[in-house]
Amino acid sequence: MALLRTREIEHLYSTASCAVVLSEVSKQYGQKEAIAPLSLTINPGERVAFLGPSGGGKTTLLRILSGQLESSTGTVLLCDRDLAKMPTGREVSQLVGMIHQQFDLVPNLSALQNVLAGQLGEWSLLKSLVSLVWPLNRCIGLSALARVGVEGIAYQRAGSLSGGEQQRVAIARLLVQNPQVILADEPVSSLDPARAGEVLQLLVSIADEAGKTLVASMHSVELAREHFSRLIGLRNGAVIFDLPSHEVTEDMLHDLYDLKGLRAEA
Amino acid sequence: MTSMTSRDSAQKPRLLESRRVLTLILLAAFAWSLLNLDWTEGFIHSGGISAMGEFASALFSLDLSADTLSAAVSASWTTVAYAVAGLTLALFIGIPLGAIGSGVLTKSPWVRATGAGGSRFSLAFFRSIHELVWAWLFVAAIGLSPMAAVLALAIPYGGILGRIYAELLQDVPEAPLQSLRSTGASEWRVFWYGRLPMALPDMLSYTFYRLECGIRSAAIMSFVGLGGLGHEVRIALDDLAYQQVWTYLLFLIGLVVIVDIWSTMVRRRLSE
Ligand SMILES: Nc1ncnc2c1ncn2[C@@H]1O[C@H](COP(=O)(O)OP(=O)(O)OP(=O)(O)O)[C@@H](O)[C@H]1O
Ligand SMILES: [Mg+2]
Numbered sequence A: 001m002a003l004l005r006t007r008e009i010e011h012l013y014s015t016a017s018c019a020v021v022l023s024e025v026s027k028q029y030g031q032k033e034a035i036a037p038l039s040l041t042i043n044p045g046e047r048v049a050f051l052g053p054s055g056g057g058k059t060t061l062l063r064i065l066s067g068q069l070e071s072s073t074g075t076v077l078l079c080d081r082d083l084a085k086m087p088t089g090r091e092v093s094q095l096v097g098m099i100h101q102q103f104d105l106v107p108n109l110s111a112l113q114n115v116l117a118g119q120l121g122e123w124s125l126l127k128s129l130v131s132l133v134w135p136l137n138r139c140i141g142l143s144a145l146a147r148v149g150v151e152g153i154a155y156q157r158a159g160s161l162s163g164g165e166q167q168r169v170a171i172a173r174l175l176v177q178n179p180q181v182i183l184a185d186e187p188v189s190s191l192d193p194a195r196a197g198e199v200l201q202l203l204v205s206i207a208d209e210a211g212k213t214l215v216a217s218m219h220s221v222e223l224a225r226e227h228f229s230r231l232i233g234l235r236n237g238a239v240i241f242d243l244p245s246h247e248v249t250e251d252m253l254h255d256l257y258d259l260k261g262l263r264a265e266a
Numbered sequence B: 001m002t003s004m005t006s007r008d009s010a011q012k013p014r015l016l017e018s019r020r021v022l023t024l025i026l027l028a029a030f031a032w033s034l035l036n037l038d039w040t041e042g043f044i045h046s047g048g049i050s051a052m053g054e055f056a057s058a059l060f061s062l063d064l065s066a067d068t069l070s071a072a073v074s075a076s077w078t079t080v081a082y083a084v085a086g087l088t089l090a091l092f093i094g095i096p097l098g099a100i101g102s103g104v105l106t107k108s109p110w111v112r113a114t115g116a117g118g119s120r121f122s123l124a125f126f127r128s129i130h131e132l133v134w135a136w137l138f139v140a141a142i143g144l145s146p147m148a149a150v151l152a153l154a155i156p157y158g159g160i161l162g163r164i165y166a167e168l169l170q171d172v173p174e175a176p177l178q179s180l181r182s183t184g185a186s187e188w189r190v191f192w193y194g195r196l197p198m199a200l201p202d203m204l205s206y207t208f209y210r211l212e213c214g215i216r217s218a219a220i221m222s223f224v225g226l227g228g229l230g231h232e233v234r235i236a237l238d239d240l241a242y243q244q245v246w247t248y249l250l251f252l253i254g255l256v257v258i259v260d261i262w263s264t265m266v267r268r269r270l271s272e
Helices: A002-008 A058-065 A089-095 A109-120 A123-131 A136-147 A165-179 A193-209 A221-227 A250-257 A259-264 B002-036 B047-061 B064-099 B110-128 B132-141 B147-171 B176-181 B187-224 B228-236 B242-270
Strands: A020-029 A031-041 A047-051 A073-078 A098-099 A182-183 A213-215 A230-235 A238-244
Touching: A020 A058, A031 A058, A031 A073, A031 A238, A047 A058, A047 A193, A047 A221, A058 A073, A058 A182, A058 A213, A089 A098, A098 A165, A109 A165, A109 B242, A123 B187, A165 A193, A165 B228, A182 A193, A193 A213, A193 A221, A230 A250, A238 A250, A250 B132, B047 B147, B047 B242, B064 B110, B064 B147, B064 B187, B064 B228, B064 B242, B110 B147, B132 B147, B132 B187, B147 B187, B176 B187, B187 B228, B187 B242
Parallel strands: A047 A213, A047 A230, A098 A182, A182 A213
Antiparallel strands: A020 A031, A020 A073, A230 A238
């Protein structure tokens, strides 16, 4: 089994590392500045978590990094390539993939089909259509599901899975998509604490095995400290602190989430 | 994508206002139409009451003779066949035009505008003419053949199905589609892997509802002379054979109820 698995999902573990470089990136929604111009470098293989109050700009920043949202100013370099200049969604999908808080899977398709959808960028339309009826490359999908610990539910409707199972399936899809940089927007916020820890552990170990860069936004400070090596505090679209996890103090966190200050600034 | 969401939020208040204005206009039109109805004439002519009484009492003395029953069975069969064939053909109109009309197959604004505009216009044209009118047209063009009935049903039903399909395809949750796009999938693939699977249960259940309507329409359409339950009802009415009329009507009700039960079962299975 172990041998079979290694061979089948070899491509899932292609070791590669890829830096994310933001320079003077900002985002304006009408009058509102969701992200103030900010520059930062995330090194290859690093595990970074964004923290901060609601509305701080975490989701906005991650969506910019994923190419789903265009920044108002500035440039994003992924693996030394300018994100804005990449011609097709397919190329972007080879560099970066994203997991969301929830409601991310197509509920009426099976877990396996959702996982195999990770390859849609690679497949021809004909192959995609055939696979919709008769899943192709099943082995890759099944081994990805096995890797995230839910091979038993491969043929169940995604909509009927528990929140934790759905999140594991989303991670499996990311394995199949195999991007260089993994983004996760509050990946465990809808899970109970025990499940949250497990799923986060899984995400981190998958990123580590393949040397992938992992960038997440987190609500829970404890989980962020435990699983990420670098924490970045975002408040009103600006970086409040950017430090190794163990150097972040209670005072800094207090300032980051402080309600009074938030109102005054806003 | 995001420019769209921000535009949405900016437009919402204006949209609400115009909706309120529209509601007022519609209410005014409704009130005006009530005032313009002639209430003095009465709806039922003088001999009407006794005819109604006869008709009602005939329900309790149904004509269950072998002749009538076999005529009812074969007419029911014709009606169902028209409805099913018409609806099947309607699917061939509704699915492609609905998918194009939803404007979700391409990101290119030009292609989208012309494709969606064109197919929405043809859908609107198809359904704005009633199936009875289509039936007259086709009977005039190709005579009293089953083909006329099927086409007459398929065209307006295709228009209705296409319109509803377009809306259902647009209204699926956006998050799963976004995550499909982020795997590099084109809009076509997003359609097959996201939109269609998510919209399918509602599309199917609406189609079943339409099948039910189709059976009623098919029965009515045969008044034009195309055979089926409506045809039998009309002949029986001409003969003032109300007992037979009721037998045929009960067959029609039975058909609709059967389709209703069937569609409930299918819907339940779809939403497990
Ligand atoms: N489509 C949009 N149109 C207008 N404003 C937006 C839009 N999306 C986000 N914003 C604004 O940008 C700011 C940052 O939002 P964002 O969703 O990035 O915050 P967040 O840190 O992810 O918050 P949360 O922790 O609640 O998820 C907020 O003030 C929000 O209102
Ligand atoms: Mg957010």
